[in-house]
Amino acid sequence: MTALTVGKPHSSILAGRGGFAGALSDAFWRHPKLLLLLMLAPPLLWLGIIYVGSLLALLMQSFFAIDDFSGVVSYEPTLATYGQLLTGTNLDIILRTVLMAALVTLTSAIIAFPIAYYAARYAKGRWKAFFYLGVMLPLWSSYLVKIYAWKLILAKEGIVTWIFAKLNLSFVLDAILSLPVVGGNSLSVSYLGTFLVFVYVWLPYMILPTQAALERVPRNLIEASADLGATPRQTFRTVLLPLALPGIVAGSIFTFSLTLGDYIIPQIIGSSRLFIGQAVYAQQGTAGNVPLAAAFSVVPIVIMGIYLTVAKRLGAFDAL
Amino acid sequence: MRSDQNLRSPILLKIAAAGGLLFLHLPILLIFVYAFTTEEKSYQWPPPGLTTRWLAVAWNRPDVWSALTLSVQVACIATAIALVLGTLCAAAVSQTKFFGREAISLLVILPIALPGIITGIALRSAFSLFDIPFSVWTIVLGHATFCVVVVYNNAVARFRRTSGSLIEASMDLGADGFQTFRHVILPNIGTALLAGGMLAFALSFDEVIVTTFTGGQQATLPIWMLEELIRPRQRPVTNVVAMVVVLVTFLPILAAYYLTRDGDQIAGSGK
Structure with missing residues (x-):
């Protein structure tokens, strides 16, 4: 007996399995760490090497600068490229993008709330499914098709102009378009158009987390608030909104981040003034200034880093 | 929880929610109309006429x-x-x-x-x-x-x-x-x-x-x-x-x- 145990220290009550698969299965059972390692290795290698690797390679480039005369990247660490980022036009681009992202986030939160609240509180059974799919289908339908639809809508000869004309309100549209900054030749080449499309495309990302947060608000809290004499408005401000806030903040992470990095929407619908995404694209493509493009792409990462830290404090991650 | 059954939503909330959903869906529906328009050169609305011939043209591309x-x-x-x-x-x-x-x-x-x-x-x-x-x-x-x-x-x-x-x-x-x-x-x-x-x-x-x-x-x-x-x-x-x-x-x-x-x-x- 002793000899047997010494000879096969691992043998337990059952005999080991025969064959390669059996032996392998036994090995996994005896060494859970081995199994864990084998399970984690492929995804970690993939994400670690391909994704994080190239991300770091990109970020490193931002510490190089382009030589003004030869136009060649000189590989000496410098902060000059970051200095360029904070001058005139480039700073304008950053501020413009952040302002747009903030406005889009705010507007989506306002439009999303009634939908989320109705779906969370009043919709039952089939209506619930209807609301869920009503948000999911636009969320998942093609990004470019959605932008294309808005190109059709906002075109000068399109449906918006037609509606205003039918209502004899063309002068209102003209007045809006003649506004100094947000206006333009037609809606499809104005900031207003860019803004509308951003709100449209990212709105579902705001609805879903808001609805999830509202569904966790116990109904009796609202009843209690009413019983204690609060008006609906007070209940909303002091009970509902604070409890829904983590969900709204979670949604705002998406709307803010997605607006910050997008370069296709402002390129197709908007004025010729650039956003961060377009600047990155132009710098690495036609301008061939990869260090500046890399520095530009650090901006959304830093902004989102700050944003996420604040959001974490507000409990947004529990609402995702 | 009998009050649940009698729960009525405020009319304004209903309008806002319905409006939001329409805002999400109407643009996509518009695509379906434009796919059949006879207009080739612009995004004119309303479409001057409807035709199915573009389906065949797209099929042969x-x-x-x-x-x-x-x-x-x-x-x-x-x-x-x-x-x-x-x-x-x-x-x-x-x-x-x-x-x-x-x-x-x-x-x-x-x-x-x-x-x-x-x-x-x-x-x-x-x-x-x-x-x-x-x-x-x-x-x-x-x-x-x-x-x-x-x-x-x-x-x-x-x-x-x-x-x-x-x-x-x-x-x-x-x-x-x-x-x-x-x-x-x-x-x-x-x-x-x-x-x-x-x-x-x-x-x-x-x-x-x-x-x-x-x-x-x-x-x-x-x-x-x-x-x-x-x-x-x-x-x-x-x-x-x-x-x-x-x-x-x-x-x-x-x-x-x-x-x-x-x-x-x-x-x-x-x-």
């Missing part, structure tokens, strides 16, 4: 077909890779506890949390650093990276609901690890994987931002569409393609919904 074939190819390969990597990662994270678990969830989510342009430009500069020529595989590489998260999310949610004692019972009854996987784990997570796979397919099929950086000369369907958007050559064909894309993406979404709706979406159950 070789460039549309080659873009479509490439998109389907890329989406299939990327989905397959994402299914393997996402499931492995989800199994490891949900079934065991180890140091750095949180970091792994973050790593998986990062490719979609950061703006797509950053993922795209990072991959592109890595490709040029190592002199990797653009091909179908460079597109797949990018797509698989951000598709992992969709599969991972679906699988993790299902693993959490699958009781660990099922696996222990299977092992106690003498099944080896592979048998347990084949007969116990797979049937339990199967529909979640199918749903995750469909969403990953839809995500890859629709992806444009990363693809513009990793695609080189090859045009997937979204790249084809983007070129038409920037420099419209034949608007009616674009209209028809847009309509078909809407119809094609709706099917996997509906299927994924019906596969995961039991349990995952119980109202008010929270987390």
Whole structure:
């Protein structure tokens, strides 16, 4: 007996399995760490090497600068490229993008709330499914098709102009378009158009987390608030909104981040003034200034880093 | 809770909610009208006439077909890779506890949390650093990276609901690890994987931002569409393609919904 145990220290009550698969299965059972390692290795290698690797390679480039005369990247660490980022036009681009992202986030939160609240509180059974799919289908339908639809809508000869004309309100549209900054030749080449499309495309990302947060608000809290004499408005401000806030903040992470990095929407619908995404694209493509493009792409990462830290404090991650 | 049945929603809330939903859906419906317009040169509304002849024109365009074939190819390969990597990662994270678990969830989510342009430009500069020529595989590489998260999310949610004692019972009854996987784990997570796979397919099929950086000369369907958007050559064909894309993406979404709706979406159950 002793000899047997010494000879096969691992043998337990059952005999080991025969064959390669059996032996392998036994090995996994005896060494859970081995199994864990084998399970984690492929995804970690993939994400670690391909994704994080190239991300770091990109970020490193931002510490190089382009030589003004030869136009060649000189590989000496410098902060000059970051200095360029904070001058005139480039700073304008950053501020413009952040302002747009903030406005889009705010507007989506306002439009999303009634939908989320109705779906969370009043919709039952089939209506619930209807609301869920009503948000999911636009969320998942093609990004470019959605932008294309808005190109059709906002075109000068399109449906918006037609509606205003039918209502004899063309002068209102003209007045809006003649506004100094947000206006333009037609809606499809104005900031207003860019803004509308951003709100449209990212709105579902705001609805879903808001609805999830509202569904966790116990109904009796609202009843209690009413019983204690609060008006609906007070209940909303002091009970509902604070409890829904983590969900709204979670949604705002998406709307803010997605607006910050997008370069296709402002390129197709908007004025010729650039956003961060377009600047990155132009710098690495036609301008061939990869260090500046890399520095530009650090901006959304830093902004989102700050944003996420604040959001974490507000409990947004529990609402995702 | 009798008051529940009599719960009436304020009329203003109803209008706001209905208005919001209309805002989300009307633009997509408009595409369907434009696909049949007789107008070729502009985006004129209302359409001067309706015709079905653009369907035939679009059907006979070789460039549309080659873009479509490439998109389907890329989406299939990327989905397959994402299914393997996402499931492995989800199994490891949900079934065991180890140091750095949180970091792994973050790593998986990062490719979609950061703006797509950053993922795209990072991959592109890595490709040029190592002199990797653009091909179908460079597109797949990018797509698989951000598709992992969709599969991972679906699988993790299902693993959490699958009781660990099922696996222990299977092992106690003498099944080896592979048998347990084949007969116990797979049937339990199967529909979640199918749903995750469909969403990953839809995500890859629709992806444009990363693809513009990793695609080189090859045009997937979204790249084809983007070129038409920037420099419209034949608007009616674009209209028809847009309509078909809407119809094609709706099917996997509906299927994924019906596969995961039991349990995952119980109202008010929270987390």
